[in-house]
Amino acid sequence: MEVADSLVKITEKYLTRRRVKQYIRKERSKRRHFIIDWLDAFLWAAGVVLLLNQYLIQAYQIPSPSMEKTLIVGDRIFVNKLVYGPELLPGIAKLPSPIKPKRGDIIIFENPQYISQGPIFDVLQRIIYMLTLSMVDIDKNPDGTPKHHFLIKRAAAADGDTIKNIDGYIYFKPEGESEWLDETTYRTRLDQKNKTQRLIKDENYNTIRLGSHAIALNNSGATLTSDESSAYSQIQTDRDYFDLYSIQFYANKSELALNRTSKIDFATYYKDINGQFVPHGWILPLGDNRDNSKDGRSFGIISKKEVLGQAMIKYWPLNRFGLIK
CATH class of the missing domain: 2.10.109.10 (Umud Fragment, subunit A)
Known part of the structure; x- marks a missing residue:
């Protein structure tokens, strides 16, 4: 009986202490300002969002x-x-x-x-x-x-892969192959369903080539004809003629034809001619x-x-x- 009485007393003491702690915690919570409660909830939610965004x-x-x-x-x-x-x-x-x-x-x-x-x-x-x-x-x-x-x-x-850009169209030469593939053929081979969008019409590239040539002439101090001047203006102000990559290529090509000692970016120029190689892992x-x-x-x-x-x-x-x- 003494052992049983001791266990009862210990249990009651434990439960009483537990109830006191719960009561104190509850009273403290009542006295805490609602802004603190809101801030706690926000910080907890923010932590969850950060973890999800960073890792998932x-x-x-x-x-x-x-x-x-x-x-x-x-x-x-x-x-x-x-x-x-x-x-x-x-x-x-x-x-x-x-x-x-x-x-x-x-x-x-x-x-x-x-x-x-x-x-x-x-x-x-x-x-x-x-x-x-x-x-x-x-x-x-x-x-x-x-x-x-x-x-x-x-x-x-x-x-x-090796990739080349010609008048806005992308061509691919997969590793080990000698022939260039147009993008549609290449994507079909890979079973890709996505489609690309073009804004510039094929017929506008005559103006782009002429305007790019005019850039090289203008850089050399030459006087432009009316057609060259018009094309020069169009490729810089009209969205229908503004293909940044083609303009750069044709301007470099004309620059090099006019001046063999030109300081064009040869790395970019020859990459445009020969294609850009993409190593494994890239x-x-x-x-x-x-x-x-x-x-x-x-x-x-x-x-x-x-x-x-x-x-x-x-x-x-x-x-x-x-x-x-």
Whole structure:
């Protein structure tokens, strides 16, 4: 009986102490201001959002028309951050993944031409961007437009491909082959269903070639004919004639014909003539809207290790909701 009585007393003492602690906790909770409760709930939710955005799914807003009609300006999308291995922290080393980006994937990566304001700002900007589901972006240009810190493009070529741009059309030469394939044939071989968009008509390239030649003449101090002057004006002011990559190529070609000692960018020029080789483990990203996209034709190839995620779903506006292909 003495043992039983001792157990009862110990149990009662424990339960009494437990009830007292619960009572004190409850009273403290009553006295705590509602703002503190709200802040606790917000911080907890923010932590969950940050973890989800950093390691699983992240929200982005499309800032430019470079991927039309697949993605249009203002589309809000979710990106799969886990598939290729998430970053440990924003801008810091990535975890490995057995899945690698492949041709046809719509990928997100850091803009190779982006100028950082420092690691602290970068981390703060990405945290705010993630917490607000892409609603608030503090990384802006002087005119108030968001900087293109991250780019979303399609992985067009990879792993031994050679790629060439001729009058806005892309041609591919897969590794080990000698013939160039037009893009339609190449995508059919890979069973890709996506379509690209062209804004410039084929017949406009006579004006583009003449206007580009006029650029070289103008640089040499020569007097332009009326046709050359008109074409020169058109390729710089009329969107229907503005193919940045072709203008650069034809201007360099004319410059070299006029002056063999010209200081043109020979690396870019011969890449345009012979094609750009994409080594294994690397990707050449291109926009689906070929005549309005600053992409790998400008900044070059990127390593697969630099790919941060794969575009997965459009969630806003609702009439654009759907999987991204």
